[in-house]
Amino acid sequence: MWFEIVCGLVIYKLFSRFIYGHDPIPDLPSDSDLSFSLASRLESIYGGKSFVGLRIPDPETSTRQHIDVVLVTKKEVMVVAVKNIRGFVEVGKDGDWVCVGDKKHKPESFSDPVLEVRRQAEALELYLEQRGLPLPKGGVIGKVLLPNPECRLAYKIASQPEIISFDDWSDLKPEPKSKISSWIKDAFHGGKSDPQDGFYEKLHFILSTAPMWDRLELKGDRFILGEFMEFKGTQGDMQALINVKRSKVSKFIIQSSTMLGLGRSRVQVLYAPRDYRSEGLPASDWKEVAVKPSTEVLFQPRNSKKVKKLSITSIVSVCLSA
Numbered sequence: 001m002w003f004e005i006v007c008g009l010v011i012y013k014l015f016s017r018f019i020y021g022h023d024p025i026p027d028l029p030s031d032s033d034l035s036f037s038l039a040s041r042l043e044s045i046y047g048g049k050s051f052v053g054l055r056i057p058d059p060e061t062s063t064r065q066h067i068d069v070v071l072v073t074k075k076e077v078m079v080v081a082v083k084n085i086r087g088f089v090e091v092g093k094d095g096d097w098v099c100v101g102d103k104k105h106k107p108e109s110f111s112d113p114v115l116e117v118r119r120q121a122e123a124l125e126l127y128l129e130q131r132g133l134p135l136p137k138g139g140v141i142g143k144v145l146l147p148n149p150e151c152r153l154a155y156k157i158a159s160q161p162e163i164i165s166f167d168d169w170s171d172l173k174p175e176p177k178s179k180i181s182s183w184i185k186d187a188f189h190g191g192k193s194d195p196q197d198g199f200y201e202k203l204h205f206i207l208s209t210a211p212m213w214d215r216l217e218l219k220g221d222r223f224i225l226g227e228f229m230e231f232k233g234t235q236g237d238m239q240a241l242i243n244v245k246r247s248k249v250s251k252f253i254i255q256s257s258t259m260l261g262l263g264r265s266r267v268q269v270l271y272a273p274r275d276y277r278s279e280g281l282p283a284s285d286w287k288e289v290a291v292k293p294s295t296e297v298l299f300q301p302r303n304s305k306k307v308k309k310l311s312i313t314s315i316v317s318v319c320l321s322a
Contacts, residue, residue: 048073117142233295
């Protein structure tokens with residue numbers, strides 16, 4: 001009897017693999033994964049709430065400032081630029097950073113991240129003011145986080161107050177609960193006794209509805225920031241997914257495949273109609289369609305010129321920016 005049961009399980013696994021495929025995790029950039037994991041640790045150290053992958057309009061340059069992490073605590077609003085640099089880093093003759101790796105690689109230069117994060121902090125302050133939440137000058141601070149253990153910094157870089165080196169990052173401990181900063185009290189309540197009422201709710205709402213990268217979550221707790229392009233599949237599947245697009249949907253979730261019979265497996269796609277009035281919708285408002293497991297998602301990762309083609313069965317969810 002046990003032999004028949006084991007054989008049945010083996011046959012089922014082989015059949016499922018034939019129907020659903022292997023669903024390998026695609027080879028995608030890891031910078032987004034790093035930003036999400038670091039944001040989670042920042043929350044545990046400083047408290048508060050983090051926002052990852054913002055694209056804040058910068059009127060001075062008519063472009064968008066790409067912000068890795070914004071951390072909101074009771075003490076401050078912190079813009080964090082994450083730089084996964086490996087090698088010895090020093091300041092070049094023109095003020096840019098120069099990274100010297102091993103002998104096999106040429107020195108690499110890039111714009112000063114400290115100047116960049118200061119510009120990002122200024123752009124965020126201006127954006128908050130435009131959304132009706134003015135902060136005092138310097139109300140948003142900038143930090144450059146260098147979490148790679150193989151990153152070594154010249155003293156001229158390491159001594160800057162905006163820099164969080166790997167050693168600093170490793171030594172950070174959760175901070176004790178502290179009182180709310182006086183500038184936050186003045187910023188929203190004119191110094192009244194309870195600045196929490198309304199201030200953080202409005203700040204969180206503004207940041208959660210700010211322009212940001214689309215967020216794709218893969219199986220295996222992987223996150224990719226970039227831009228959702230479109231679905232690819234049969235004509236019937238495309239018709240079923242006709243309403244799952246940026247203008248109408250804020251998020252869609254992929255559920256496990258269900259087997260309706262030989263050759264008739266389906267993947268359930270749950271999607272939330274876009275609602276600008278709140279951050280979430282009740283479960284009753286979500287809609288559902290079913291498509292074949294062969295359906296694909298085209299997604300262009302941030303900092304990549306190539307569009308990636310992903311099996312829908314390798315995806316957990318996709319959040320679409322407005």
